Amino acid sequence: MYFLKEGFKNMAHNRMMTLASIGVLIAGMLLTGTAALFSMNVKLMVEEVGDSNVTTVYLDESITAEADAMAIGDELSKLGNVLTVDFYSRDDAIEEYREELGEEIFANMQGENNPLPHAFKVTFNDLSKYDETVQQIMAIEGVDSVGNTRDVANKLTSLNETITNLSIWIVIALAVISLFIISNTIRMSMFSRRFEISIMKSVGATNHFVRVPFIIEGMMIGLISGIIASGAMYFIYDILVSAINSIFVFNTIPFMSVFVYVAVGFIVAGMAIGVIGGAISIRKHLKKEGKEVLNW
Amino acid sequence: MIEFINVSKTFPEGNHAVENINLKIEDGEFVFIVGPSGAGKSTMLKLIMREETPSEGKVIVNGRDLTKMRRSQVPYLRRTMGIVFQDFRLIDKMTVFENVAFAMRVTGTKQSVIKKRVPYVLKLVGLERMGTRHPSELSGGEQQRVSLARALANEPSLIIADEPTGNVDPKRSYEIMNLLKEVNKMGTTVLVVTHEHNLVTKFNGRVIKMKRGKIVKDTAEEYYKERNKKERESEDRFAGFDEISENKTETTYSDNYDEIHERVNRLIKDIENEN
Numbered sequence: 337m338y339f340l341k342e343g344f345k346n347m348a349h350n351r352m353m354t355l356a357s358i359g360v361l362i363a364g365m366l367l368t369g370t371a372a373l374f375s376m377n378v379k380l381m382v383e384e385v386g387d388s389n390v391t392t393v394y395l396d397e398s399i400t401a402e403a404d405a406m407a408i409g410d411e412l413s414k415l416g417n418v419l420t421v422d423f424y425s426r427d428d429a430i431e432e433y434r435e436e437l438g439e440e441i442f443a444n445m446q447g448e449n450n451p452l453p454h455a456f457k458v459t460f461n462d463l464s465k466y467d468e469t470v471q472q473i474m475a476i477e478g479v480d481s482v483g484n485t486r487d488v489a490n491k492l493t494s495l496n497e498t499i500t501n502l503s504i505w506i507v508i509a510l511a512v513i514s515l516f517i518i519s520n521t522i523r524m525s526m527f528s529r530r531f532e533i534s535i536m537k538s539v540g541a542t543n544h545f546v547r548v549p550f551i552i553e554g555m556m557i558g559l560i561s562g563i564i565a566s567g568a569m570y571f572i573y574d575i576l577v578s579a580i581n582s583i584f585v586f587n588t589i590p591f592m593s594v595f596v597y598v599a600v601g602f603i604v605a606g607m608a609i610g611v612i613g614g615a616i617s618i619r620k621h622l623k624k625e626g627k628e629v630l631n632w
Numbered sequence: 633m634i635e636f637i638n639v640s641k642t643f644p645e646g647n648h649a650v651e652n653i654n655l656k657i658e659d660g661e662f663v664f665i666v667g668p669s670g671a672g673k674s675t676m677l678k679l680i681m682r683e684e685t686p687s688e689g690k691v692i693v694n695g696r697d698l699t700k701m702r703r704s705q706v707p708y709l710r711r712t713m714g715i716v717f718q719d720f721r722l723i724d725k726m727t728v729f730e731n732v733a734f735a736m737r738v739t740g741t742k743q744s745v746i747k748k749r750v751p752y753v754l755k756l757v758g759l760e761r762m763g764t765r766h767p768s769e770l771s772g773g774e775q776q777r778v779s780l781a782r783a784l785a786n787e788p789s790l791i792i793a794d795e796p797t798g799n800v801d802p803k804r805s806y807e808i809m810n811l812l813k814e815v816n817k818m819g820t821t822v823l824v825v826t827h828e829h830n831l832v833t834k835f836n837g838r839v840i841k842m843k844r845g846k847i848v849k850d851t852a853e854e855y856y857k858e859r860n861k862k863e864r865e866s867e868d869r870f871a872g873f874d875e876i877s878e879n880k881t882e883t884t885y886s887d888n889y890d891e892i893h894e895r896v897n898r899l900i901k902d903i904e905n906e907n
Contacts, residue, residue, distance in 0.1 A: 535723065539782070
């Protein structure tokens with residue numbers, strides 16, 4: 337109880353630095369949280385995309401007759417690794433763009449004027465033989481290209497990796513900055529109480545006794561930052577999700593399902609940084625014992 | 633008991649703070665350490681408190697060699713000592729009561745004990761009515777008495793007073809010294825660093841004179857002779873007092889503090905009248 341009271345006293349005494357520390361910690365936590373949640377969502381997308389396992393085979397633009405296209409479709413079905421083959425005509429394709437093009441342009445792109453090729457949507461038996469099968473498909477005369485969602489998945493994965501790598505560095509940098517600011521905050525509160533500390537030491541207080549209120553101060557700064565950041569993360573996640581959805585429409589992770597992890601993570605990380613920051617500065621201070629602690 | 637065996641302390645800059653000191657202070661002594669500034673007085677106190685360790689030699693306090701003491705043990709050593717600083721070192725945002733209680737709290741004393749002990753020591757120094765005041769509301773002499781009360785809070789066996797009268801007017805200086813004398817009578821060893829010659833001559837005590845890091849005079853022998861003589865002389869004046877102080881370990885604070893307090897006050901008045 338005594339230690340808690342002293343810890344709070346330190347914080348109240350040192351308001352500006354305490355607020356600065358809380359601010360920096362919150363900023364760090366929010367950036368980390370945003371990066372982590374973004375990455376989790378991208379992973380989910382990659383899984384979804386991967387699950388769909390649909391590869392689109394585009395035919396040469398010169399093949400306009402459906403009968404010619406169907407012949408190629410037959411050849412596709414004959415390939416060992418091909419499971420299903422669905423015809424996706426150029427009329428179906430242009431239909432998908434109807435809304436985007438507007439009725440007038442759409443009307444002008446019918447029949448001979450349709451710029452899109454015929455295509456087949458193909459699924460494979462064994463995805464590990466993907467590249468080999470694609471080569472076989474490309475060898476069929478009349479096939480122009482193979483476009484697939486795998487590319488999207490790969491791109492998302494590499495984007496995710498970039499973000500993860502970048503965020504690791506950002507998190508490390510922010511952790512170091514937070515540690516620095518917290519340890520300075522605690523050093524300031526120690527400085528403002530150095531007189532009391534010198535009296536404590538002279539009457540025989542143990543280092544542990546001197547240390548605990550400052551460690552508690554660091555812990556409380558971490559705890560408060562963790563709680564505020566968890567709340568703020570809820571709103572930021574909302575913005576993040578709508579940003580993601582404006583690019584691709586995918587299922588996103590509902591915040592409430594990860595809230596406990598976010599809150600526990602923030603609070604534990606915040607308190608750990610607070611305790612370490614406090615310990616660093618008090619260690620430095622107590623090492624001066626005999627020189628400046630008693631200040632005699 | 634404090635023992636210095638061939639103790640030297642050299643600071644990194646190369647100057648010798650104390651040089652080859654040999655000294656023995658028995659339990660219950662009243663010792664003045666005198667000498668000009670830079671004589672090594674404060675270094676001696678720091679060595680006793682183990683704020684410094686000697687470059688050479690041994691410092692033994694209560695049978696323990698401080699040069700071999702682990703750092704984690706130092707707080708427990710300090711709990712056997714009470715320190716009175718020249719500048720009082722009171723925390724102004726705390727009341728007088730809290731200042732004294734603080735010294736007990738930080739050594740992990742129970743609240744129930746603090747509640748009994750603080751009024752006792754405040755009464756002992758004649759400040760029982762000042763508990764709710766803040767140090768800045770008190771005179772220099774009163775502040776030093778609070779500082780003494782704080783030093784006494786943890787029932788030390790040794791009181792170290794570094795220029796206790798340095799910031800106090802002469803009349804109040806006598807009060808402080810009388811209190812220290814009374815504390816000494818209760819069995820506590822008292823070490824007073826001072827440069828006030830009149831205090832040394834007025835108050836009987838062993839005098840250790842230091843100069844340039846060395847002991848140049850030690851009146852241990854005369855002190856013992858004089859003390860025995862004075863004790864005989866003052867038997868009438870303090871009749872009954874010694875019995876009380878001898879029994880202090882067996883009696884509780886509340887059993888005898890009223891009586892001690894009364895005697896201390898009477899003594900202070902007597903000496904003031906004499907002056």
